[in-house]
Amino acid sequence: MIPIVKGLIEGDRRSLAKAISIVDNREPESREIIREIFGRTGKAKTVGFTGPGGAGKSSLVGRLIPECQALGYKVAVLAVDPTSPITGGAILGDRIRMLGNLGDEKVFMRSMASRGAVGGVSKSLRNAIRVLDAAGYNLILVESVGAGQLEIEITKVVDLTVVLFTPNTGDNVQAVKAGLTEVGDIYVVNKADIDGAGPLYNTIVDLIGDTERKPAVLKTSVKTGRGIKELAQTIDKLLKEKSINYKDRERKMLEEELKVMVSDIVEQKVAVMLSENKKYSAFVDKLARKEIDPYMAAEQVAASLFK
Amino acid sequence: MIPIVKGLIEGDRRSLAKAISIVDNREPESREIIREIFGRTGKAKTVGFTGPGGAGKSSLVGRLIPECQALGYKVAVLAVDPTSPITGGAILGDRIRMLGNLGDEKVFMRSMASRGAVGGVSKSLRNAIRVLDAAGYNLILVESVGAGQLEIEITKVVDLTVVLFTPNTGDNVQAVKAGLTEVGDIYVVNKADIDGAGPLYNTIVDLIGDTERKPAVLKTSVKTGRGIKELAQTIDKLLKEKSINYKDRERKMLEEELKVMVSDIVEQKVAVMLSENKKYSAFVDKLARKEIDPYMAAEQVAASLFK
Numbered sequence: 001m002i003p004i005v006k007g008l009i010e011g012d013r014r015s016l017a018k019a020i021s022i023v024d025n026r027e028p029e030s031r032e033i034i035r036e037i038f039g040r041t042g043k044a045k046t047v048g049f050t051g052p053g054g055a056g057k058s059s060l061v062g063r064l065i066p067e068c069q070a071l072g073y074k075v076a077v078l079a080v081d082p083t084s085p086i087t088g089g090a091i092l093g094d095r096i097r098m099l100g101n102l103g104d105e106k107v108f109m110r111s112m113a114s115r116g117a118v119g120g121v122s123k124s125l126r127n128a129i130r131v132l133d134a135a136g137y138n139l140i141l142v143e144s145v146g147a148g149q150l151e152i153e154i155t156k157v158v159d160l161t162v163v164l165f166t167p168n169t170g171d172n173v174q175a176v177k178a179g180l181t182e183v184g185d186i187y188v189v190n191k192a193d194i195d196g197a198g199p200l201y202n203t204i205v206d207l208i209g210d211t212e213r214k215p216a217v218l219k220t221s222v223k224t225g226r227g228i229k230e231l232a233q234t235i236d237k238l239l240k241e242k243s244i245n246y247k248d249r250e251r252k253m254l255e256e257e258l259k260v261m262v263s264d265i266v267e268q269k270v271a272v273m274l275s276e277n278k279k280y281s282a283f284v285d286k287l288a289r290k291e292i293d294p295y296m297a298a299e300q301v302a303a304s305l306f307k
Numbered sequence: 308m309i310p311i312v313k314g315l316i317e318g319d320r321r322s323l324a325k326a327i328s329i330v331d332n333r334e335p336e337s338r339e340i341i342r343e344i345f346g347r348t349g350k351a352k353t354v355g356f357t358g359p360g361g362a363g364k365s366s367l368v369g370r371l372i373p374e375c376q377a378l379g380y381k382v383a384v385l386a387v388d389p390t391s392p393i394t395g396g397a398i399l400g401d402r403i404r405m406l407g408n409l410g411d412e413k414v415f416m417r418s419m420a421s422r423g424a425v426g427g428v429s430k431s432l433r434n435a436i437r438v439l440d441a442a443g444y445n446l447i448l449v450e451s452v453g454a455g456q457l458e459i460e461i462t463k464v465v466d467l468t469v470v471l472f473t474p475n476t477g478d479n480v481q482a483v484k485a486g487l488t489e490v491g492d493i494y495v496v497n498k499a500d501i502d503g504a505g506p507l508y509n510t511i512v513d514l515i516g517d518t519e520r521k522p523a524v525l526k527t528s529v530k531t532g533r534g535i536k537e538l539a540q541t542i543d544k545l546l547k548e549k550s551i552n553y554k555d556r557e558r559k560m561l562e563e564e565l566k567v568m569v570s571d572i573v574e575q576k577v578a579v580m581l582s583e584n585k586k587y588s589a590f591v592d593k594l595a596r597k598e599i600d601p602y603m604a605a606e607q608v609a610a611s612l613f614k
Contacts (some may be wrong), residue, residue, distance in 0.1 A: 011451070039598040054344045193467070253333040254594045254601075255581055261605035262577045266612065275564050287561045293345040294561070295338045298568035305573065306612060 004029075004034045008135045016108065016135050023127035024112045034127055037134035042250075044133035045239045046143045050151040050183070051164030056190045057143050059222045060164065060231075064141065065107050067232035073139035076108040076132045080121060081145040082153060108137060125157050126257060139239075155183045157253065159246060160238055162186045162231075164303055165204065167196030184208075184215050186234055192219035270305070279304075311336075312343045315442045323415065323442050330434035330471055331419045344441035349557075351440035352546045355449045357458040357490070358471030363497045364450050366529045366536075367471065367538075371448065372414050374539035380381035380446035383415040383439045387428060387461060388452040415444060431466050433564060462490045464560065466553060467545055468491045469538075472511065474503030491515075492522050493541055499533055577612070586611075 004022075007015025015243035024029045049057045061077060068075050110122055125142065132140050144154045154163065155161045163184035175201060182196045187208065189201045205217050216234050283301055286292040292300075311329075314322025330337045356364045368384060375382050419431055432449065439447050451458045464466045469549055470491035475498065494506045494515065504526060512524050523541050527534035580587045590608055593599040601605075 035593050035600040035602060042597065116475065200582050212393045251591060253593050255588075255591045257601055258591060258604055258608065259574075259578050261601055261610070262581075262608045263570065263574040265605055265609040266573045266577065267566070269609075269613070270569050270573065273596045274562055274569075281562075284558060284562045284565060287565065288558050290349065292565055293342045294568055295342060297565055298572055301565065301569045302572040302576075304574070305569070 001036055001268075004207065005033055005134075009040070009113050010130065011135070013108065017110065019131045020112070020128045021109050023131060024124045026124065030127060034130060037130060041130045041133040044129065044138050045236055045246075046129055046140045046142055046158040047162070047239075048144065048154045048158035048161045049164060050144050050161060051188075051190075052177045053164075054168070055164040055165055055166045056222060057145075060188070060190055060220060060228070061141050061143050063228045064224050064232055064235075067229050068139055068141075068235070069106060071232060071236050074106070074137050074139065076137035077110070077138050077141045077143065078125065078128055078132075079111045079143045079145060080125060081111050091111065091158070106223060108132065108135075121153050122157050123260065124155065126253075152183065156256070159249065160235065162188055162235070164190045165200060165277045166191040167194050167200050185218045185238060186231070187215055188215075188227075188231060189217070189219045190223060191223070192215075193221040193223050221290075230240070266305075270301075273302075273305075308343055308562060309339055312340055315438065316344075316347070318443070320415065323438065324417065326438045327417050327419070327435045330438060330535050331431045332381075333431065337434060341437060344437060348437045348440040351445050351447050351448055352435065352553075353435055353447045353467070354542055354546075355461045355465035355468045356450065356471060357451050357462065357468060358495075358497075359473075361475070362471040362473045363529060364452075364471055365533070367495070367527060368448050368450050370529050370532075370535045371539055371542075373538050374449075375446055375542070376413060378543050380543075381413070382446050382448065383442075383444035384417070384448045384450065385432065385435055385439075386416070386418045386450045386452060387432060387458040388418050415439065418482050418527070429464050429564075430567065432461065434561075436464070442485055459490065466556065467492045467542065469495055469542070471495045471497045472507060472526050473498040474501050493538070493543060494522055495526045495534075495538060496524070496526045498528060498530070500528040500530050573612075577608075580612075581608075587593075 004019050008019050017123065019033055022033060034108050049058060049061055058079070065075050065077070110128070113129060129142075132147055142154055142158055144151045146261050161183050163186070165187070166189070187204050189204065192201075199216065201219055208215060208217070216238075218227050218231055218234060220231055222228070274284065275281065280301055283292065283297045287294060287297055310324045311326050315326050330341060332458060341349050356368055356390055358364060365386070367417060372384070373384050417435070423504060436447055436449075437609070449461055451461045466492050470493070473496065476579060494511050496504050496511065498504065499508075508524065508526055515524070523545075525538055528537055529535070581591065582588065587608055590599065590604045594604055
């Protein structure tokens with residue numbers, strides 16, 4: 001067993017942090033780490049938190065930690081931060097510092113940068129979850145800092161999705177209507193202490209009341225503490241209730257992961273072939289001379305690659 | 308020749324608009340359209356406009372159109388609009404209406420939605436450019452409404468990139484420093500009539516003055532009309548000057564496109580195999596039982612696919 005894996009299994013936080021960095025950056029050592037820990041994974045449950053910016057995800061997650069610990073979970077938090085390819089830097093410092101104020105050694109918190117393509121997030125996140133799982137954390141709260149595609153991607157990796165809205169973020173009803181209703185297992189009207197929380201709650205209940213799944217709808221307020229305990233209990237209940245289906249869900253996730261990983265390998269091979277193998281670069285020449293169209297060229301190259 | 312291709316070649320704007328919609332949405336007919344027009348493409352030059360939101364891209368592009376027409380170009384504008392996967396709708400109505408106020412029948416303007424994955428933008432955009440090229444437009448101005456990854460992707464598809472900054476958008480110097488300097492062939496300080504334009508101009512000149520490429524730096528103002536003609540002339544000059552290298556650039560773009568298209572085909576095949584072929588779904592079972600790790604599984608599947 002390599003030292004970093006030994007360290008994280010034995011509870012060394014530095015090894016754990018380093019291992020997450022390695023899988024997040026998809027460094028070559030990732031492979032060795034995942035290979036060694038893979039057999040020890042499968043115990044952790046994951047909950048994603050999504051919703052418009054300003055909905056108070058970080059604060060709510062921060063308050064949820066002790067409630068989940070009280071229910072017996074060993075909690076870790078991953079904050080996924082979409083990094084601009086232009087600046088290359090993470091923007092998560094403040095949020096992490098805020099969470100860090102809990103001063104709680106029992107909880108492990110990390111931000112992850114989602115570098116490169118959108119698909120990269122899932123890969124890094126899946127492996128970071130495995131590292132935490134192997135280290136003994138059995139409840140991993142995943143907070144997305146970004147929006148749109150990133151959030152959708154995160155919901156595919158986690159066991160349960162909590163969607164947050166607040167009365168003071170715009171376009172709430174639009175967002176609920178437009179598709180977030182399909183991803184949420186729990187809907188939360190956060191900042192329930194401010195005006196408009198009641199009508200927003202009713203709107204959400206109305207909109208999702210017709211669906212077959214009937215997800216839970218809760219009101220929370222970090223300011224007054226309202227609903228936080230209920231949210232933790234609802235998460236706990238759902239994680240236990242749905243446990244029968246998790247095997248199926250895990251299998252689907254593994255199939256998706258395998259598909260992406262195989263495609264990545266194939267893509268790299270295709271790139272090398274097109275630039276180095278004369279048989280394939282001839283297709284590029286033909287394209288440049290307009291002797292073949294891109295669809296035809298792609299099909300012929302693909303056909304010649306397969307057994 | 309299918310009617311829509313005949314129509315767009317003969318100058319029918321409706322056929323042209325419909326063909327662009329088809330390739331933008333990647334409908335099955337795309338393939339037939341591209342196949343039929345491909346031999347007629349290769350005459351158009353493309354210029355991308357990028358920069359932070361609020362830099363005045365739309366207005367500047369609108370004012371550039373008549374200046375480029377005066378230089379003898381037949382101009383088309385494509386505005387690439389990143390559509391949220393959640394709302395699914397385009398947000399470009401106002402901008403297009405504004406451009407439409409020119410009431411100029413000689414110019415063709417279209418917004419494109421960039422659906423699905425980031426890579427989808429390049430594919431739609433490349434094919435929309437081909438459609439316009441075949442329709443006889445020889446200068447295509449591509450305006451990105453989005454930011455970040457989308458902009459980087461657009462710069463890979465166009466011949467020339469204009470990067471806009473203004474004194475009143477934040478983080479200008481940071482953006483210049485952090486990487487946009489690498490993509491621009493021309494830098495523009497837009498809204499040059501307002502305070503801070505001079506210092507911003509000097510900052511940009513300083514920052515990029517050391518680079519080997521020495522891109523042009525210009526000041527423009529849509530309000531006063533300053534610099535617009537010069538910008539059109541600079542674009543024209545660069546497009547003509549660099550013409551020797553365009554063949555190489557085109558070849559690289561075609562190689563990249565072929566790589567992506569082959570990978571897409573392979574990815575679809577992999578997905579079908581993993582879900583339908585027992586030989587491959589057995590790997591998913593092994594993963595679920597933790598008898599193999601994801602890296603090993605992916606390599607074995609990939610190896611068994613290739614000739």
